[in-house]
């Protein structure tokens with residue numbers, strides 16, 4: 001069974017890891033948002049790709065969910081002594097990833113090839129694909145500062161500015177990375193991970209051919225919003241500022257054209273009938289993934305749910 005997961009950073013990485021633990025029974029591809037990528041100290045930083053890869057490789061920091069475990073920050077401390085910028089936290093081990101990636105990119109290698117090399121080195125069995133080898137930059141239109149880059153919004157201003165809109169600069173010119181459309185087309189199951197719908201999943205969907213391929217195959221999405229709140233990050237705040245009440249129902253409506261199935265938390269049981277009434281099948285379960293076992297359990301439940309959906313569809317078609 002071919003499973004493809006669309007992922008941003010922390011939420012996406014956790015569920016991707018759950019599916020990775022189901023290998024070799026499934027073949028897993030993870031398509032990762034690169035709209036957050038940026039250059040800092042002359043180095044290419046790819047926050048979501050690194051979070052996904054560190055998580056799949058067992059190298060992630062379990063406290064933060066991003067960065068590497070058992071990392072130190074000596075370089076950044078020395079940068080601080082020199083009066084340099086320290087708003088973006090770069091650990092010493094993490095820096096090695098950015099140094100080597102930048103070197104390979106400067107040699108002319110596409111990002112997808114660099115990711116493949118790193119995955120092989122880190123012993124990652126899943127196929128991890130950046131959404132594109134071309135630059136796409138997520139821009140956030142804010143009340144306070146006008147249009148700003150995503151990392152300025154997210155890290156420098158700590159998600160405080162009120163959002164009015166988003167743009168994915170370069171997405172019209174960018175092509176999906178080699179393998180992205182092929183993986184989607186060959187998928188028996190496409191999963192939209194519990195990632196931020198506005199700034200982690202939307203950039204992937206904005207690329208040529210991605211939405212139409214998912215639309216023709218249909219997907220299962222997992223809500224990143226539980227009881228109107230996010231587990232982490234600004235997705236709920238973004239919904240509110242855009243005039244939409246944040247809830248699992250809002251997420252289901254967001255993805256509605258793509259969905260056959262929707263996974264929402266047992267704490268949101270009260271919203272089940274509203275989601276079902278839009279023709280989407282619903283799985284209610286614990287969606288909080290506190291540890292490896294819960295990641296695996298959720299992934300397995302989604303696999304079973306997808307089989308139920310297919311059986312149901314087949315019955316209706318005959």
Ligand code: GDP
Nearest residue numbers: 008009010011012194195196200224230231289
């Ligand atoms: P980011 O780039 O690191 O912000 O990564 P994502 O967009 O992948 O993740 C942020 C989203 O993941 C937030 O909206 C969180 O609510 C959601 N999230 C994080 N952990 C979990 C979890 O264990 N379960 C669910 N359902 N959502 C989660």
